[in-house]
Amino acid sequence: MNNMLAPWVIAVVLITYFALLILISFLTSRNADSDSFFTGNKQSPWYLVAFGMIGASLSGVTFISVPGKVASEGMAYFQIVLGYVIGYIVIAQVLMPLYYRLNVTSIYQYLQTRFGTVSYKTGAGFFILSRTLGSATRLYLATEVLHLFLFKDLGVAYWVTALTTVALIWVYTFKGGIKTIVYTDTFQTVFLISAVIICTVIISNALGVNWSGLYAKIAATKTSGNYSMSRIFFFDDPNSPLYFYKQFFGGMFLAIAMTGLDQDLMQKNLTCRNIGEAQKNMYSFTTVLVITNFLFLLLGGALYVYANHFQIDLPVKTDHTFPTLALNNFGKIAGIFFLLGITASSYASADSALAALTTGFCIDFLHFERRTEAQKQRIKLFVHIGFSVLFLAIILATKTYVDANPKTDLIGLILTIAGYTYGPLLGLFTFGIVLKRKLNEWLVPIVCIIIPLVCYYVSQNMPLWTGGVIINKEIVGGYRFGNELLILNGLLTFLGLWFISKPGKTVEKAQNVQTV
Structure with a gap:
């Protein structure tokens, strides 16, 4: 593949970029202690947290997969984004006041105050499982792009690219933790959004239209399903994964689970000075996130309009559509900003996850409160x-799995992982907040392990149970679970917890459970 950007240009851009990240890390981590790493000394400006959370929330998978999926799904993903809005309101009005009242460092300390130690460890364990799998999978995509368009041409083995990718994150987060990440994520979000806007403007200029004209061309272009690429709402087929109510309510509960019950993103909110500033952060973040996701979908449609207009052959993998055009066809400026954008989106997500996982494991499992600072x-x-x-x-x-299954939908894979692993957290927190019952704690881990297995069995067999037939070893027709799998998982966990509970007064009370 002949890249318009020479490998040495790509290398210089990336070295400069990471040098700036390391400089920010140095400036923000001076005199940093454990409290700085875990809580940012609760001095983070809310507007920086809000803007930086965009990069942490979107990730490289959104940056590449969402535009690529417009060819087959139109703008259906925006139905999920609309569901996010309701989920974020629930987080701001229900969960964040709870966390601030209890003054927690790890949000799973709520489960300890409400139920006890076993529930606490179970919730924290599921977070570590889910965030580790999800974040590493997201980071894989950035590694793949960097290898494909830079390191592969230099004869570098893939595992060296992966090692370099992870090592760079470790270098600029190991000392300052969340205090550093609030600033580096803000820096990275600037490049993420700039890349989307610049590439869209370049396409508009190449086609000789303004943004409204570009949208009209997208609307006139058909997806592989023979409907407009600008189509957002799907109300016609309840069996389809794109059905509005599946997407909307799935998005709502995904936001509650993957943000409100996630130590990674809530850790940033908890670095704000008070609950008022944290809520300002959440509402500002929600507004910008909705706009940014629509820009991604607009860009996705624009990519295919551009390719059709100039008769450019696109790669089979839709995840490669954006990087191929940006690096080979849009010019050097677009290529540079694409590199910065994919790097920023991937690292903004992965660096905060690494800090949150370190926080969670230290606070939730290693009895940090009993240790000296050294x-x-x-x-x-x-x-x-x-x-x-x-x-x-x-x-x-x-990498091994995707190479063996080249049609893998990464964003679908990540949401599926979330559906299975965040379901128990959704059930635990909802049960604790809604009902005033005591749990037989020793049965909590059993319920939280069995229910996802039950959900997997139901998900695999539901198409056959609802009229699907097997043709050429594939099931055709029938009802298929989408993002609503998380709702089913959470609901069944809730019911399972009810069966191992009994009436009793809640033990939750406002107290300082902060341990650093």
Whole structure:
């Protein structure tokens, strides 16, 4: 593949970019202690947190997969985004006041105050499982792009690219933690949004239209399903994964689970000075996120309009559509900003996840409150390295899986992982907030493990149970679960917890459970 950007140009851009990240890390981590790493000393400006959370929420998968999917699904993904809005309102009005009242460092400490230690460890364990799998899978895509368009041409092995990708994150997060990430994520979000806007403007100029004219061309272009690429709402087929109510309510509960019950993103909110500023952050973040996701979908349609107009053959993998055009056809400026955008989106998501996983494991499992500051710093370092190595292993495993299954939909894979692993968290938190019952704690892990397995069995067999038939070893027709799988998982977990509970007064009370 002949890249318009020479490998040395790509290398210089990336070296400069990471040098700036390391400089920001140095400036923000001076005199940093464990409290700085975990809570940012609760001094983060809310507007920086809000803007930086965009990059952490979207990830490289959104940056590449969402535009690519417009060819087959139109703008149906925006139905999920509309559901996010309701979910974020629930987070701002229900969960965030709860976390601030209890003054937690790890949000799973709520489960300890409400139920006890076993529930607490179960919730924290599911977060570590879900966030490790999800974040490493997201980071795989950035590694794939960097390898495909830079390191492969230099004769570098894939595992070296992956190692380099993870090592760079570790370098600029290992000392400052969340205090540094609030600033680096803001820096990275600027490049993420700039890349989308610049590439869209370049396409508009190449086609000789303004943005409204570009949208009209997108609307006139058909997807592989023979409907307009600008189509957002799907009300006609309840069996389709694109059906509005599946997407909308699935998006709502995905937002509650993957943001409100996720230590990664809530850790940023908890660095704000008070609940008022944290809520300002959440509502500002929601507004910008909706606009940014629509820009991604607009860009996705524009990519295919551009390719059709100039008769450009696109790669089979839709995840390669954006990088192929940006690096080969849009010119050097677009190529540079694409590199910065994919790097920013991937690293903004992965760096905060690495810090959150380190926080969660140290606070929730290693009894950090009993350690001296010197011991905390040493333990934090080893845990940080441990999760970095785990990220590397999952990236390499994902590479093997995707190579063997080239039609893998990465964003679908990540949402499926979330559906199985966040379901128990959704059930636990909802049960604790809604009902005033006591749990037989020793049965909580059993319920939280069995229910996702039940959901998997139901999901695999539902098409056959609802009229699907097997043709050429594939099931055709029938009802298929989409994002609503998370709702089913959470609901069944809730019911399972009810069966192992009994009436009793809640033990939750406002107290300082902060442990650093």
